[in-house]
Amino acid sequence: MGQFLDSLLLLVALCSISECVQRQYHFINEMKTWTxxxxxxxxxxxxxxxxxxxNDMIQLMKSVKVNDRGVWIGLQRKWQWxxxxxxxxxxxxxxxxxxxxECAFMRNGQWEDGKCNDSWIFVCYNMSRGLVFVNQxxxxxxxxxxxxxxxTDLVSVRNQNESQQLEKFINDSHKxxxxVWIGLFRDSWQWSDRSNYSFxxxxxxEPNDYGGKENCTVVQPKTExxxxxxxxxxxxxxxxxxxxLIVIQQNLSWSEALRYCRQxxxxxxxxxxxxxxxKVMNVVKLASTEAVWLGLRHSCALGIWFWVSGQTVCYQNWxxxxxxxxxxxxxxxxxxxVQSGGSQTWISRPETHKLNFICRNY
Structure with a gap:
């Protein structure tokens, strides 16, 4: 009974270990524009x-070595379709x-931002018909x-060729x-690495968009x-x-992936x-295989799953x-x-399968 309680206490202790910080921050004391x-x-x-x-905010501010009125971070308001x-x-x-x-229109083949409440004619995209001119x-x-x-939606333009095709289509449709409205608009705040903006x-x-041109973000050391x-x-x-965390886009067996990460x-x-x-869900979308190896291993002798880092499997997402x-x-x-698509839950696979994998750098 005593041995059982000791094992239980050890499990609780292992399961209460806090996670390491996802990112390492590097302060660069050089004056640059956001771009x-x-x-x-x-x-x-x-x-x-x-x-x-x-917690990320605290770690970031520990890296900042100046008491400046502003230090750039990666938050920006961006244009999207x-x-x-x-x-x-x-x-x-x-x-x-x-x-x-906040909204974009095309004039003489080039784009301009305009007031979304202005009234212009526009071009739709239809999946079966292609471009559709709406003279209203x-x-x-x-x-x-x-x-x-x-x-389907307002028209999107992905490259120079499509932009030229759209210009010709507009000129041919309405001389x-x-x-002419296109489907481009300025969305809410987004991170430079395309992480979800929730915190x-x-x-x-703030933000107050003073003058209508404040689209980037600084942290202010003087205001914590x-x-x-x-x-x-x-x-x-x-x-x-x-x-x-880094996704390695190589197809290796689990043992080969383990060796690669450790080397x-x-x-x-x-x-x-x-x-x-x-964090894993954010990076696994970069994978080229349907699933990605984790440091998760099954012991046939003990009949348990364990992490190769030595940690007990407390949290589970099978x-x-x-x-x-x-x-x-x-x-x-x-x-x-972990599955790279869908609900991104964990799956069991023979270790000989060839998959991408996720290494950790901390």
Missing amino acids: EAQRYCREKYTDLATVDNM SSGDPALFLHWGNEQPDGAD AMTWRAAQSYCRQNH FASE SYWNNQ GRWNDIVCNNLFPFVCHEDK NHVDLVSVQSVEMQY APGNGTSEEDCEPTVRSGA
Whole structure:
């Protein structure tokens, strides 16, 4: 009985171990614009700093070595398509966008930002018919609703070729068209690395978009790191982050993946909490296989699952029918993987399967 209680206490202690911080922050004391800082961080580390919670915020501020009026982080308001796709190609006219407006239209083949409540004609996209010209003036939101109800969505433009095709289509459809709505609009705040924006630490009465051009974010050391929106062309020092989880897009067996992580990083990842599962879900979408190896292993001798880091499996996220103690150990041992799509739950697979995998850098 005493031995059982000792084992139980040990399990509780192991299960209460807190998770390590997901990212390592690096303060760069060089004056750059937000875009220049982003480029620097992507070349030297992972990206401009992302902050998911108050613990991240505390760790970030520990890295800051100046008492400045602003230090760039990776939060920015970005343009995206009505379809939900990111705007990777942009074809703005001179001095556009001017930062004052939220919706985009095409004029003479180039894009400009305009007031969403203005009324212009527009172009929809239909999955079976292609481009559809609508010679009826509406606000941007009304045009979006019309396209979604009658076709697929407002038109998206992914590259220079599509932009030229759209310009020709408009000229052929309506020779006197001037301003024509497209599906581009400025969305809410987003992180540079495309992480979900859920946590915020804004200063009082911020963000206020003063002057209509404050689309980037600084932390302010003088106000304990509170955030302020500011014009992106200002010059400030900045904080980069280095991800502590990395997806390796090589197809290896579980043992080969374990060896790779230990030789090139630290180890295969362990998932000991809901928070760490969310971190894994954020990076696993980069995988090229249907599942990705975790540092999860089944012991045939003991009939238990364990993490190769030495931790007990406390938190669990198994798909139905997976992760039982009575795994079939023939012809090979089973190891744990996380699905790269769907609900991203854990599955049991023979260790000889060839999958991508997640290493940890801490």
